[in-house]
Amino acid sequence: AQKITQTQPGMFVQEKEAVTLDCTYDTSDPSYGLFWYKQPSSGEMIFLIYQGSYDQQNATEGRYSLNFQKARKSANLVISASQLGDSAMYFCAMREGTSGSARQLTFGSGTQLTVLP
Amino acid sequence: GAVVSQHPSRVICKSGTSVKIECRSLDFQATTMFWYRQFPKQSLMLMATSNEGSKATYEQGVEKDKFLINHASLTLSTLTVTSAHPEDSSFYICSAKSQGSPSTDTQYFGPGTRLTVL
Numbered sequence: 661a662q663k664i665t666q667t668q669p670g671m672f673v674q675e676k677e678a679v680t681l682d683c684t685y686d687t688s689d690p691s692y693g694l695f696w697y698k699q700p701s702s703g704e705m706i707f708l709i710y711q712g713s714y715d716q717q718n719a720t721e722g723r724y725s726l727n728f729q730k731a732r733k734s735a736n737l738v739i740s741a742s743q744l745g746d747s748a749m750y751f752c753a754m755r756e757g758t759s760g761s762a763r764q765l766t767f768g769s770g771t772q773l774t775v776l777p
Numbered sequence: 778g779a780v781v782s783q784h785p786s787r788v789i790c791k792s793g794t795s796v797k798i799e800c801r802s803l804d805f806q807a808t809t810m811f812w813y814r815q816f817p818k819q820s821l822m823l824m825a826t827s828n829e830g831s832k833a834t835y836e837q838g839v840e841k842d843k844f845l846i847n848h849a850s851l852t853l854s855t856l857t858v859t860s861a862h863p864e865d866s867s868f869y870i871c872s873a874k875s876q877g878s879p880s881t882d883t884q885y886f887g888p889g890t891r892l893t894v895l
Contacts, residue, residue, distance in 0.1 A: 705886035767820045
């Protein structure tokens with residue numbers, strides 16, 4: 661079974677509008693971390709936001725917020741006030757186990773976001 | 778903070794040659810580094826986990842004799858693709874785990890190395 665599922669291969673949003681990128685995950689580990697990365701056409705992976713499984717509040721970082729619904733096992737990324745520079749591939753990732761462990765990340769298949777002028 | 782560099786950014790080589798890719802954490806110490814491989818339009822697939830001073834842990838299906846990993850210091854890990862063939866052409870990305878990052882275990886990625894084997 662897929663550990664990280666991103667069901668939207670591609671998304672379009674008008675500049676200045678908000679957009680939600682979906683991510684669902686599957687784990688039986690009570691301790692885990694969820695990450696979102698942005699990958700522009702240059703290839704670099706840019707860390708955006710992190711949510712720990714025990715965090716009580718949804719994570720926010722500037723225009724990025726994570727809609728964490730633990731019971732549904734979803735961790736959707738919300739980008740507010742979209743900018744043309746937001747056009748990129750977005751990956752959801754999960755680390756299972758405690759934060760101190762040297763566990764690798766498991767990535768979803770990604771969502772290609774295109775911001776329209 | 779938390780900058781990771783990779784060198785070279787792009788390499789083209791002949792089939793049968795070996796290619797070394799360096800991954801450096803510039804402003805933090807990384808006891809663990811990860812090597813990923815990404816084919817066009819696909820997600821990142823973990824190849825191996827590199828721990829400083831010990832042997833790397835390879836994922837299932839990854840040939841350890843073909844993809845040699847050395848993590849000799851807390852700021853440097855190298856991936857050597859030995860006897861490269863065209864099917865090894867891919868985008869290779871490393872990441873380093875920073876214990877001092879805000880989330881305590883965020884991985885920061887290098888800019889990647891695009892390998893083309895002719």
